[in-house]
Amino acid sequence: MSDREEAGGDARSSDGVRRLWARNLLIWAALLVLLLLSLVAAYIPMGRVTTASGIVVAAAKSTLVVLLFMELASAKPQIRIAAISGLVFLVAMFALTFVDVLARP
């Protein structure tokens, strides 16, 4: 590899590194903002909405992690099916349980 090619490769990779950090730091900052948001919301008395806000923010945070850090957004279909199957059975488990618990007199 000539010096010029070497320098070109270094420039490309340092540019790539900058993009890599910019993308991931942005996601990280969003996660920390969401963490602070759920912390503050927990101290505001809104009854059930206060409880729900914590769960909704947790869902938003995990969506960011799953789609962007775990790269499910750009994953192949068989990977998405494997990931979603866990979610589907989780929803079934919660739904069947709540049908009983919430309908009790």
Added chain:
Amino acid sequence: MSDESALLREPWFDFGRQREAGKFGIWVFLASETLFFGALMLTYTVCRIEHPEAFAAAGRETNIWYGTINTAVLLTSSLTMAVAAQASEQSARLRRLVLSCLLLTAMLGLAFIAIKGFEYKEDIDKHLVPGAEFALPQRGAELFYGFYWLVTGVHAIHLSIGIALVSRLFWVLLRRELPAKDNPEIEVTALYWHLVDIVWIFLYPLIYLPGRAS
């Protein structure tokens, strides 16, 4: 491709297929982990519906600072883990970045465990362990702390396994026993690490946030 032949394992003949299969396998495992922790969280939810006041009182007793700082620590470890995984895919020149991010990830994981240790010490001193000496009078508060000890303990075991996997990867890559570029072990370890982070993301509002507004 010498890198690929160094990484190729039985029974695959093709590196691309090996990567796909590894990724698919870990996602199936993570789906089963989702159900495992989901069942624990469902138990918590049912108990909380039955004893809302007791769960609010019990949640107030947890240390919000330890909980929040540890959440930030784990979110940051996911950042360094994601950078390590993406850098390994990007270029062979980024070996040092991969190594330093793996080291940071393991250290942040250890920091989480250390902070959790201080928190456990405080919980024990405050008699928040279910049993004869339990501090809170409300019926149902012991259920909350039963969940707390079980689920944070199981989470800490998962995290410890993650720290061991990341440390091993760091060591193997440092000694150049395996190449960092496109190493599927980094990808699979990263996916496991992120799931352990997601479990904590959900535990945070369940454990630390109840009862703060009342």
